[in-house]
Amino acid sequence: MGDALANSDGTVSDRQLDYYEARARGGAALIIVGSVAVAYPGGAFSADQTALHTDEHIAGIAELALRVQRHGARLALQLTHGGPQSLYAIETGNPLLMPAPPTYKGPDRISRTLSPQEQYAMSAPFQQPTSRVDIHIATEEELFLAIEAFAAAAERAKRAGVDGVEIHGGHGYLLDSFRSPSTNTRDDEWGGTRDKRDRLLLETIRSVRSRVGAHYPMWCRFNSVEHHREPHETIEDALYLATNLIEAGVDALHVSAYSDPSIATGITDAHTPHKPGALLAAAAAVRAHIKEAVPIITVGNLDDELAENALATGAADFVAMGRRLLADPELPNKLRDGIPDQVRPCIYQYRCIGNIFLNTHxxxxxxxxxxxxxxxxxxxxxxxxxxxxxxxxxxxxxxAGLDAAWRLASRGHFVTVQDAATRLGGRLALAALADEHLSKMLNYLIGQVRRSNVELRLGRPASAPDLEGFDRVVLATGADWSRPDIPGSENGNVLTLDDLTPWASGELRLPDGPVVILGGGKAGLTLARMARSRRHEVTVIEETQVFAIELGLPGRFRWIADLEASGVTLLSEHRATSINQGSVTALETDGAVVEIQCATAISAIPITPRNDLLEMLFDSGATVEVIGDARALDRLEGAFRDAESLSNRL
Known part of the structure; x- marks a missing residue:
């Protein structure tokens, strides 16, 4: 996966050296640097994309190879030409290389899910003084130049001491844009039939093999299928291509998928799947087709059990992971050491790839x-x-409190956690009932705390005597999610998050009838999914134009699309003004009044940081720290960031 961590000229940065070395130190056998540009800026996504289009980039790549290899890992580069997706070409006024003129896909279907700030960030490549959209249909000469760019970059990688290269032939980039019948409508020697559409990729593979020699590891990542496109690449096309890739000289096949990126669920249906093991069947199909000709690499939301099963059944020979190694670089070491419960889980909120969308790292x-x-x-x-x-x-x-507790205890501090509640997790425990990924995170945090000899005082509100004898007190009491300050909020049909645990756990039923949720953050959408699964008619009201602002973009697209498909009504830019016994009154931005019928109204709006204990803490004489939502409403991201920062400082 791309990282956007390079220097502004595409050379390897110190931050990249640290980033990849951490994962090599963590036990990964092979580190693949994602999306290394073979043509820069014309075939690049951004200025900070790693590049290898000139010899000036070799030194940084060589240093990266040494940093990875000294931990016993091997380094490969994923060589890429962005083709139609080369936003840096637009930003720098270079031609955008395409197989054929693009076709109109209809009205924009995802901008409504973006905040104005996100829309601005995504449009940045189009707003520079040098920006120019120059759609250019590739000539044969330019295609041969692109082939040469791949071969030259592969040769530089070999000279730099890199252990192998992956040719990126998927995901809508240049080589794949020629493969897809959806984007390649040419009728010359580079399009019109399946063989001609595959030609650019296969010529590239042959050229790279010729340049690096017979024994240098080189393989290809390609689509097994395209989703949400007509016409599209099919699994039959992928099997046909696999045979030809082997004949052209690849040493392995990395089986991925692609989708129309303008579709809300496109990315999470394809190469960054939301469904666990979504690409395993495709890998198994390629394996069955090619037999044992070359190894198969599988990828895509793989937990330990799925990964082990893929290897055990022979569906794949290698398992590639991206998101899980971001969440915990030590994952391979922990699995090897037999402590899988100590792996910090990915919670699939898509900040990783979502940031790339927003032109940041x-x-x-x-x-x-x-x-x-x-x-x-x-x-x-x-x-x-x-x-x-x-x-x-x-x-x-x-x-925030749990994460800080085990981190601080691991550093040698003597830590006590106190909470008025009788269970661990705060409101994360409620969310975990409806979100399996958050459930895994909660179990991980509780496990880390219990393994770290942290003293627990549960069911005990904090008072002044509790503070005696401590050098430092950390306030991690979260946010106040109380009732909104509008008429009717005290009615019996109005619930807050704190009222919902018995319902979420199945101990209590809500009254039959529609449910209106006030607040369209991740918490509100989680409650909406839960209520809809229990056959309630559900409406979510959000004051801003964006739902689930805390989610990375592909995850947000997915949540919104899935909820709407399930029948949930999402009303953005609606402000609740009163709650009645049988309805909620809301005001649209144009002043129109909307009456929404409901049997139950649920408030899922964080009102303010809960820090009412601060005065007592300061009076204790101890050093006081405030973390998580008690400091600022920054949800899980802020909770974990504050916990890590505090433990690292102490």
Whole structure:
């Protein structure tokens, strides 16, 4: 997966060295640097995409190879030409290389899910003084130049000490744009039949093989199928291509998929799937077709069981992971050591790829150190013991408090967690009932706390005597999600998040009839999905124009599309003004009044940080820290970031 961490000239940055070395240190056998541009800027996505189009880029790549290889891992580069997706070509005024004129796809279907700030960030390549959209239909001469660019980049990789190269022949980039009958409507020697559409990719493979020699590892990533396009690449096309790729000289086949990116669920149906193991059947089909000719690499939302089964059944020989290694670079080591319960889970909120959409670098909600590895200790930030252990009281057992607790205890501090509730997790425990990924995160945090000798005081509201004897007190009490300040909010048919745990766990039924949820953040959408699954008619009201702003873009697209497909009504830019016994009154931005029928209204709006204990804490004389939503409404991302920052500082 691309990282957008390179320097602004495409050379390898110090941040990239740290980023990839952390994953090599974590036990990955092979590190593949995603999306390395063979043509820069004309075939690149952004200025900070890694490039290898000139010899000036070799030194940085060579240093990266050494940093990875010294941990026993091997390094490969995924060589890519963006073709129709080369946004940096637009930004720099270079031609956008395409197989044929693009076709109109209809009205924009995803901008309504973006905030104005996100729309601006996504449009940045079109707004520079140098920006120019120059759609250019590739000539035969230009195609041979592109083939040469791949071969030259592969040769540079070999000279730099890189252990192998992957030719990216999928995902709508240049080579794949010629493969797809949806985008390649040519009728010359580069289109019109399946063989002619495949020609550019196969010629590239042959040229690279000729340049790097018979024994240098080289393989291809390609689509097994295209979704949401007509006409489209089919699995039959992929099997046909697989045979020809082997004849052209590849050493392995990396089986992926693609989709129309303008479709809300496109990306999460394809190469970054939301469904676990979504691409395994395609990998197995290719394996059955080619027998044992070359190894198969499978990829796409693979948990430990799915990955092990793919290897055990022979459906694949290698398992590729992206998102899970962002969440925990030490995943391979932990699996090898037999401690899978200590792997920090990916929660599939798509901050990683969502950031790339917004023209910034990769990041991870679950792991705040992603792309910041150099800011911590050489290992994980929890691996070094403090020289000055403290007695620390954390008030609040939600995600911020739990994450800080085990991290601080791992550094050698003596940690106590206190919470008025009798269970761990805070409101994450409620969300975990409806979201399996958040459930895994909650179980991980609880497990880490219990393994770290943290003292727990549950069912005990904090009072002044509880603070005695502590050097430092951390306030992690989250946010106040109380009733909105509108008429009728105290009615008996109005519930808050704190009222819903018995319902979410199945111990209590809501009254029959429609449910209206006030607040369209991730919490509100999670409740909507839960209520809809229990056959309630559901409407979600959101004051802003964007639902689930805290989710990375592909994840947000997915959630909204799935909810609407299930029958949930989503009303953006609607402000609830009153709640009645049988309805909610809302105001649209144009002043129109809307009456929405409901049997139950649920408030899912975080009102303000809950820090009413601060005065008592300051009076105690202890050093006071405030983290998570108690500091600022920044949800899980802020909770984990604050917890890591605090533990790294202490």
């Amino acid at each position: 990769v990041a991870c909600i679950a792991n705040p150190l992603t792309a910041r590895e150099g800011e911590a200790s050489p290992e994980l930030s929890t691996s070094l013991s403090t020289q000055n252990p403290e007695r620390i009281l954390i008030i609040g057992a939600g995600p």
